[in-house]
Amino acid sequence: MAKQPSLASLKQELADVTSLADPRLDVLATDSRKGAQLLLTQIKRRLNKQAEAEAAFQERLHYERDLWAMGKLVAGIDEVGRGPLAGPVVTSAVILPQSFDIPLVNDSKQLTPKERERLYPLILAQATAVSIGIGSSELIDQINIYQATRVAMQRAVLGLGVAPQHLIVDAMQIPVDLPQTRLIKGDAKSASVAAASIVAKVYRDHLMDTYDRLYPGYGFKKNAGYGTDEHLAGLTDRGVTPIHRKTFSPVQKIIAAQSRS
Known part of the structure; x- marks a missing residue:
């Protein structure tokens, strides 16, 4: 009777199984x-x-496929950073090729930071074109966060090296003269928007890491500018930085309190 292979050798031998129909599983x-x-x-x-x-x-890829069938070049657009008290709102526009094949690309909020960091360069490598649009804290204070997001999305679309013919957008209307498919929770429904959400998120996180070194004491690396206890304590102790959104309520209150003292 032939000696059975060890479990360790079996595990190694079957590591490349890609189908339930593989006879080795029988x-x-x-x-x-x-x-x-x-x-x-x-x-x-x-x-x-x-x-x-x-x-x-x-x-x-359902929406993209329908548009590709009509010969359209499709860009997905998403944003990150509408809610923080500090830092810009960041948008990304991504045009994916029909050969795009990274199944893990999904809504960035459903991915871990490690997964996003791993997917980021893969998206950049496979994408036909990628662009970033920034809405600074100054712009947000001037025209409000909603309008600043629309401007940042417009900048991302216009910054693409390849001109798209149709946009898939996460629930916004972008001020460009192009047909647009607006989807609620688009980053979970469209691979192009999902790719844009990952690119925007990772880009903004890296930016906030840099701001954390420039403005220590607010916890920007950990909180990405959101109003955590550490961030609010930093505001109280250290005051407002150039990247804070002065029209956002907690920051407004700190400015008002400091002007009275």
Whole structure:
């Protein structure tokens, strides 16, 4: 009777299985060892999870596919940073090729920071074109956050090196003369918008890391400018920085309190 392969060698040999139809899994199914059955369960779980991720990814290409079929060049646009007390609102416009194949690209809020950092260069490498649009804290104070976001999105679209013919936008109307598909929670429904959400998020996080070094004591690296306890304490102790949004309520109150003292 032939000696059974060790579980360690089986695990290594089956690491490249990509289909439930792989005949090696039938062989594994006949292995009565408890460890072999556990390995089989783990492989099936991994493959099912990958299949679900691929199906969800294909669904997120639904809008793009319809537009590609009409010969349209499609850009997805998203923003990050509408709610913080400090830092700019950052937008991104991304044009994906029809060959785009990164199933993990999803709404940036559903991804961990490590996943976003890993996907960021992959998106930049595969995308046909990527652009960033910035709405500074000064612009936000001048025209309000909603209008500043629209301006930043306009800048992102106009900054693309390739001219898109149709936009897919996360729930905003961008002031450019192009047809636009507006989606509620678009970053979860469109791969192009999801890619834009990741690019914008990672770009802004890196920017806030830099501001954390320029303006220590507010916790910008950890809170990205949002009004955490550490940030509010920094405002009280150190005052308002050039990147704070002076029209946002907590910052307004600090300015008013300091002007009275």
